[in-house]
Amino acid sequence: MQVNVWQFDKVGEPLISATKTFNLPAAGRITVKNYAIGINPVDWKFIDDNPRNWQPGHVPGVDGAGVVVAVGEGTDEYLLGKRVAYHHSLGEDGSFADHTTLYSNRVMEIPDGVDFPLAAALPCPMLTAWQAFSKVPVRAGADVLVTGMGAVNKLLVQLLVNAGFNVYVISGSFTQVQAEAMGVKKVYRHAPKEQTFYALFDANGPDYAVKLVPLLEANGHVVSILGRIGELVDAPFTRTISYHEIALGALHDFGDRAQWHRLMRDGEALLRNVAEHSMVVEIPNIFEFGKLNDALQFSEQVKRKAVVIV
Template structure:
């Protein structure tokens, strides 16, 4: 099978449009005919710096949505024709193509009422937000602090609010109108004073998270969504803070089948909540397949969610 793909050349260079042979799906895998491709910061960061040592010809991309057109040995034929969305490994040829081979156990059913463009925009930020939310035991009425209001934390804030937490955010751009819709209790332009928090969720990096740890109450939690705090801030046997790190992509290398099944089931529940408008998401900017490099540039410079549609 021939696929239209966007290929990596070398670090910092634009991707190149070409054709590539897609083999029949291996055991436990499927081929998805992509109708939309999600663009995430991890995409342009890895294209810029190539930390995985991609070879020339590698196809980047982690998020996509489309229809299952082929299944490998051991995969239920009932998947054929299914509308699915997926998050894929950075180590394998990815979603920047009209066809992608993925594990059958690592896809989510897409509700009929959700278009592919929105479905493709969601896997990475939505599943990352869910992993972050799941790190901390629910305590209704507890105050939590969210730092960095990108796509992940806008979803996370809503999950926290729905669970009964009092959500505070640190942001210079987040508006009161957004707060009202997403259930955010308070917006702070800087680190708040005179208050302690049960949990902190940070997406600005380990240095920022480390600076906010003193705001936590004893036995509190810090969840680092971008990087991790390498050394505890406090001395042993003092406030006993719990440190958590989030890395959705790591599950491809270290997760087992049961973990993926749970995550995909949880993801499908979130997709249904989005279609029922229980969770609010921002509409992504849409680019045509031939303009994929422009979509990467827009994601990097405009900090706006982008998707690429495939005709």
């Protein structure tokens, strides 16, 4: 059948609206009829720079939500008709279409109480936040520092607070009202000078994170959500800081079935928290499918969450 898609053409240029032949899913795969598409920074960054060497005609998009309408040979038909949300690989035709094919074990069932637009807004930031949270052993009562309060870290601070950490934030835009709603202890506008931390979660980039590593206590952790620290800050066998990197998309290339099963079940638990209003989430800005390029521009320029309705 023919499906409506938005295709990559040239680096830095708007996507092109087109139709594309769509085949039935192969073994182990499913087809999702998209009802909403999430826009993430990784989408417009890859369109602007094309680090994966996309060819003209590639369909971008990592996040989507919809209904499973077809399953491949040997795939459990349990998912047929289910409402699902997903995070897709950057190396395959993605969610910027009215139908998307993906692996059957890489979707999360959407609970009642979460509509398609909200479900589509969550996979990339929510699962990235969960990966970052999971890197550091839980130590209730420990002080942790979070920098860069975008969509990922607004979810991350809630996971940390719920686990018993004392969470401090460095941000120029994060308000005291937001901090109180999420359980943050204090918002700093600049790096504190007389406080040490068990862990640092940074989304401002490695150059910024390097300057904050001295604030970590011995055996502390630095989790880089944007980029990675290339060289260790401390001499070997001194404070023995642990360095962690986060790249949700890399799991598509290097993760096994067991890892994906765990991640999707953890993601479903987080979606239930959203449905039960035990996790604060921002309502996304809505665009029509024909305005997908506008949604990308809005995400890049305004730095707020956008979702496209199909």
